[in-house]
Amino acid sequence: MSGDREHLITQAFVSLANSLVEAFDVVELLGTLTTDCARLLDVASAGLLLADRRGVLHVVAASSERTRTLELFQLQRDQGPCLECFRDGVPVSVADLTNETERWPQFVPAALAAGFTSVHAIPMRLLDDVLGTLGLFGTGTGLLNEEDLSLAQALAHVASVVIVAGDAVADKAVVAEQLQRALQGRVVVEQAKGMLAQVGDLTTEQAFVYLRRYARAHAQRLTVVAQALLWRDISAQQVLGEPAGPIPPLSSLGQ
């Protein structure tokens, strides 16, 4: 492991650990997790899917905002490695997707069209329950090495803990409620991104940068700021206007 990478890994876990003891926002933390995964592992894109009470998977966070990539994660509501991983509770690794067309007749062509050729799906487990899946897409064929796989699994474990953090005893009802809240929070954040994108003529990705920046500057949770925006308690101009400074180029935000 290069010293540089070791430093990045340490940083990822340190920032996760720190945010757990402060007021944190589940949606935001899971977003950070997926960007960390994409950066630290030999994968092009990472996405996190959580199941609702009906067992339907929802995209809660993704390292990339590319339309096709998001579609690919959403598609797995019906079919694909993440869905299988969620159902069976064990990792699903596919070194070369071209061999799996029969297994997933819709997912494979979509994944190949989006430029991905290998997939790893890692379960997010808590005690006996599977909460969702961490999906990792690669643009080259081949499997992740042991070390990367255990790192991915560790990040997925952290994500599971994040969801129930604050509740010492994770009984089923509490977990279900936290999941529901995370899913609801994601709806609110996505709507707020849309509002900012429209007002500021931005991509949703840029809009998210402003939203997160405002939340941090005011020491508020992301979902709280998003909700205030939707209720028009704060204006889009307020969020976009502060703090001043150029927004980072898209290239620095993953693909």
Next chain:
Amino acid sequence: MTPLDLRSQLGAAMPGPGGAIGLADRLCNACVTLLGVDGAAISIISQGVTWGTFGSSGALSKRLDEMQFTFGEGPCLEAVRQGRPVLVPDVGDPGDVRWPALSEAMLRSGVKAVFAWPVTIAASHVGALDLFRNSVGMVTDDAMSGASWAAELAALPLLDLMTDSDGDDAHETEDGWARLESLDRLEVYRATGMVMVQLDVGPAEALVRLRAHAFAHDLTASEVAWSILDRRLVMDTDDRWEQPGSAEHAS
């Protein structure tokens, strides 16, 4: 019956004739059949002010539901305000003084227990599902999860009513869950946020307008959402759709 069976039965009970009201009535009847309650009703509430009761399992349930608006108090208004279920297993409990006038009127009609769930569209609470029982006591755990599923499904007749679309025949054939899932997508949430700004409306209305456009043009909600996100479609306040840069837009 497992909770998941209950879930599919509720969704499967919805298709049929009669537009939004028919849809709502069938869902209420399914609640009575499947959840061990004696009556059910669905109402739309906006900012604490009702638009009214618009679906029920029968005349008495409809009247009971409407009573809450007459008195300006009650579990369904409370459920919408708080955004979570309000459970009243004993309407006659002297220790419960939340709704004095309503409780008395309900008891006179023979209602002993009321349970209200908020109904959510685009993450905002816009209505309530009320369940009535003529005996004191809590509903079973299974009925509790069944009721929260029914409350999710109750968003559909609300959406249909607000969309006021003649073009949508899906309610006659398609399972309730399948119809809801077509809206439960990332791009739809994002586009909803953009439409909120374009039309200066709240989240629920923005989603309704997006959906109405999809019906009118025979598109899926997802397709309309991507058009909005890609700036190929802008919704204006006259509910007219224009393409930026086109001659139509300039006129």
